[in-house]
Amino acid sequence: MRLDLRLIAEMIAPGSRVLDIGSGDGSLIGYLYRTRGCDARGIEIDMAEVTRSVAHGLPVMHGDADSDLAQYPDGAFDYVVLSRTLQAVERPREVLRQMLRIGTSAIVSFPNFGHWQVRWQLLRSGRMPMTSVWNRPWHETPNIHPCTIRDFFHLCADEGYVVEKWLAVDDAGQRSPWRRFSGLANLFGEQALFQLRRA
Secondary structure, X not given: OOHHHHHHHHHOOOOOEEXXXXXXXXXXXXXXXXXXXXXXXXXXXXXXXXXXXXXXOOOEEEOOHHHHHHHOOOOXXXXXXXXXXXXXXXXXXXXXXHHHHHEEEEEEEEEOOOOHXXXXXXXXXXXXXXXXXXXXXXXXXXXXXXXXXXXXXHHHHHHOEEEEEEEEEOOOOOEOOOOOOHHHHHHHOOEEEEEEEEO
């Protein structure tokens, strides 16, 4: 299982109701069900991934985060997860609003476009960077709203969301030692994880 998914699983209390948006092959859902006794389900835009998940007995529906979250009732989940998908949705602000309407907590992970390697590659070559996390050429990436850790903190402040937990890590799993220093995490963290709630 991907690093950010393992870290997300650690944030989720056993026995919780979980919706995984952009659930991919269902790895997180299956893990939460098997190891934490969660009522976990997913929504995924890629029909091939939905078919693969369902074939493995996982409750995943075909759907789009930008349009289909409005169909869920208020407070239907304890946690709503959006892993490495925020930068690929058309309306990230609205998706976050919907997540915190239908869930008590939202857990979001995303690649940090403020990482020093991304900055350096862009400065040195003048071309869109590629790293272990940003690993596709610009013309093949689904990313339409790349953001940095600082950008995300500002969005949470603008929307009045409470950041309960956050961390920055590299793709090898080393956590950034700057737990209280978001500016340094923004420079050295390859990817970020945030747990949010409404104020």
